[in-house]
Amino acid sequence: MSTEREFMAAPGTLGHFGAYGGRFVPEALMPACLELETAFIDAWADPTFTERYRTVLREFAGRPTPVTPLRRLSAQLGIEIFAKREDLAHTGSHKINNVIGQTLLTKRMGKRRVIAETGAGQHGVATATACAQMGLECTVFMGEIDTERQALNVFRMELLGATVVPVTSGSRTLKDAVNEAMREWVTCVEDTHYCLGSVMGPHPFPWMVREMQSIIGHEAFQQMIDLGASTPDLVVACVGGGSNAAGVFAGFANTSARLVGVEAAGGSAVGKGSPGVLHGMRSLLMQDEFGQIEEAYSISAGLDYPGIGPEHAYLADIGRAEYFAIADEEVIGALEVLSLTEGIIPALETAHAVAWILKEAGREIPLGSKVLLNLSGRGDKDVAQVREMLRGQQ
């Protein structure tokens, strides 16, 4: 594995990924970020900690998740598709990997409370779950619009003992939930950890969350070999902030696989964004001519984010990963196809990646290619919304 660290290596003490990343936080939060960096480096190098992390994921979260060959869809499209089944992880998506890591770290740092932001509710539910399991107090900030779109997830979090705070500032979606969580964190850094849900924010979050999600890619790498499929030609994942993509890319960054991130057209930071500073990081952001952050629009609350993790911006810059956008209209069809052909109802976020594969098979994806799809989440949370949209189409 001597080439392991060529791409997606550790970013160094300032947390820079090329021109991106860094730590753009108010002075009040700087000590907490530095403390977290030290604690993470120490824990991640401690076999007792990493063993505990893997044990909790195995005993509690259902890891390893399988890789499923999507045989019927493969036959239809003339390519060979394998799905890494993060939808089968506890709480229904990859989000659990990161929160198990961060809540274990919270306890190790001697903090008693966790705050988190959430968009679709997946990260909020995962955080509430891990906090319940570990006996930590939990508060989740969620844009008011998202609390309406994902009312059941609000109820789930409450069942799990978390307090959900609807955020009424700004566009009342994910980016405002992050602002509010940051504002709260300033007031309680002493005893509270901010469990950021994606590969974004100030250093060490983008790196730490990627490391905690890289179990997806490392498992999949070995599972592909076990399936006799070896290295895929493409690895495809949806991207909002980009945590599931970073996790799966990490297992293949130093192979010959093409890495493809699929953004929502209405939240396409790589496609429509420019360099900027938000939420503690320099990255690609959707913004107007005066640097005001634009609101993202997507049918999937989890991709409703005007930025992208800084490492993705860097991977796009150097051409190691490519990013494409899928429009809202293409997503529902893809969700139906995967449901009908493979018996898997994907999350709307994941359906973006599925839509890209359906659209590009025989074009960007040469016929006969082996494709690994990161099936990042299941669609249970979205079925009411999808039913409404399908009714609307009739």
Next chain:
Amino acid sequence: MTSLEKRLREIRASGRKALVPYFVAGLTPDWITHVEAAVLAGADAVEIGIPFSDPMMDGVVIQEAAMRALDAGTNLDSISMDLSALSVSVPLIAMTYYNIFHHYGVERAAGKLQASGISGAIVPDLPIEEGGEWFSACAAHDVATILLVAPSTPQGRVETITTACQGFCYATARMAVTGRSSDGGDGARVVDRIRASSDIPAYIGIGVTTPSQAHDASVAGDGVIVGSVLVQAILDGASAPDIEHIVRQFRLAID
């Protein structure tokens, strides 16, 4: 030394405590008259808040004001134009988030501030580690880079910050966003830590909402920053004479 710091040191040497009111640029069409009223009432410098869509360090009052100002079409160019109609004798200091300058281009932004009569800038989400480009641009345009020290800042870091800090050092009185106050805060302790490292003027801000709190802060520090209480008054419809009256209460309290 920047001209702002020279001026603020003179004020301190004269035995006067500095009063620095904060306004959100573009909040009302006549926002410039609020600045003038504050100066009339005895402000020693004025902070001009450039509204940003995602003000991470601000509480609900300034969030609301920023949103209104942005909805009214406020931007760095319109603020600069508005300021050209202003003639006051006190220094103006810009306060905003880094993306505004980063996106405008740091060199161009620093030039724009100078051309608008602004001699200092506070960028709370730009720590020293990431500030190099901005600091250089400001140095070329005599814009003082005012940095913050928080109650949580360790002493070693206070020293690094005060070395790079110009104009005055902003002592944040509490671990909170703007506009919240329940007690006197930690301002005095933060000022002590700044003074242990540097003789730069130290001003206290964040959560100074009453004249009596301002008095206490002025005993500890060299100056006081008053923001949300004024912005709230303007959101509630305060006129320029109203602002003059409020600022005068603060002036009386610290003199």
